[in-house]
Amino acid sequence: MAKHELQYLIETLHTEYLPITTGQVATYIPELGRANPDNLGICLVTTDGRVFEAGACDEPFTIQSISKPFTFGMALSELGHEKVFRHVGVEPSGEPFNSIELQGGTNRPFNPMVNAGAIAVTALLHSCYGDEAFDRLLECMSTAAGRLLSIDQSVYESESTTGHRNRAIAYLLLNFGMVHNLAAEALDIYFKQCSILVTCRDLATMAATLANMGRNPTTDKSVFDHRFVKDMLSIMFTCGMYDYSGHWAYQVGVPAKSGVSGGLMAVINRQLGIATYSPLLDDHGNSVRGIGVCADLASRLGLHAFDALNSGSRYLDSVL
Ligand code: DON
Secondary structure, three states: OOOOHHHHHHHHHHHHHOOOOOOEOOOOOHHHHHOOOOOOEEEEEEOOOOEEEEEOOOOOEEOHHHHHHHHHHHHHHHHHHHHHHHHOOOOOOOOOOOOOOOOOOOOOOOOOOOHHHHHHHHHHHHHHHHHHHHHHHHHHHHHHHOOOOOEOHHHHHHHHHHOHHHHHHHHHHHHOOOOOOOHHHHHHHHHHHHOEEEOHHHHHHHHHHHHOOOEOOOOOOEOOOHHHHHHHHHHHHHHOOHHHHHHHHHHOOOOEEEOOOOEEEEEEOOOEEEEEEOOOEOOOOOEHHHHHHHHHHHHHHOOOOOOOOOOOOHHHHHHO
């Protein structure tokens, strides 16, 4: 049988991008420095459950910031918009992900994709689930990935020992009443959520769950109501790539989220989840090869939200 066009495309991109060695492996969390810079995985999962993969798609790495849209979705599902938006905004910050800065006037973190906003969201989950908070969020991400996930204990300990900047952010949030009194406990859950181990295939399945309106297309299990998926994707579109988000929206034009381990997930509404894994990062903390592969996929397949090839809403198709 002839190779599927998408399989051929990602194998071609894998061959093209493998020799590119620009960027650095993150070392500010010491344990992340052990990652193999040669690894490159590319995986696509369609909303009808087909999987296409090339390269290192079974290699485990920690999810890091790609956990943030999921905890944000959980907080919205549990507490609703009004309560969540009292603690975090929806504005791109234009600042690095670990910036110690809150919005003027409200003292809220700019958005749930920067560390300050994600810590505030995790504190909200802690205030509603108590000691069960981490288990609940692990369960949510496991359902989105379609298998039981676990944490990398050494990355968790490494970040917990060295994460003083995040500690400063948590106490700044406490100072302004943006997190409850148990800031240290909430931060511990945040460190654990960042240390959840995933593979490139897991991430593509998680992305496909969002593309499929909150239902995992490989298991048919529901994870999020579609109303909250819309919120998650909107914030990923405007803030998911940190202080590169504007450039990304212009160049690639799809909601996405990156993490400092080198993972990147992108969502093509109602069609496809995309994930890449390559630990060589640029100065913003985004994967160099991941950005290149996604930009190429977007231009070759017409995925950009405003591409002439992208025919838009299926709802309108059905009524026009
Ligand atoms: O809080 C941190 O610094 C890390 N646990 C996560 C940061 C991250 O992934 C930013 N990504 N580009």
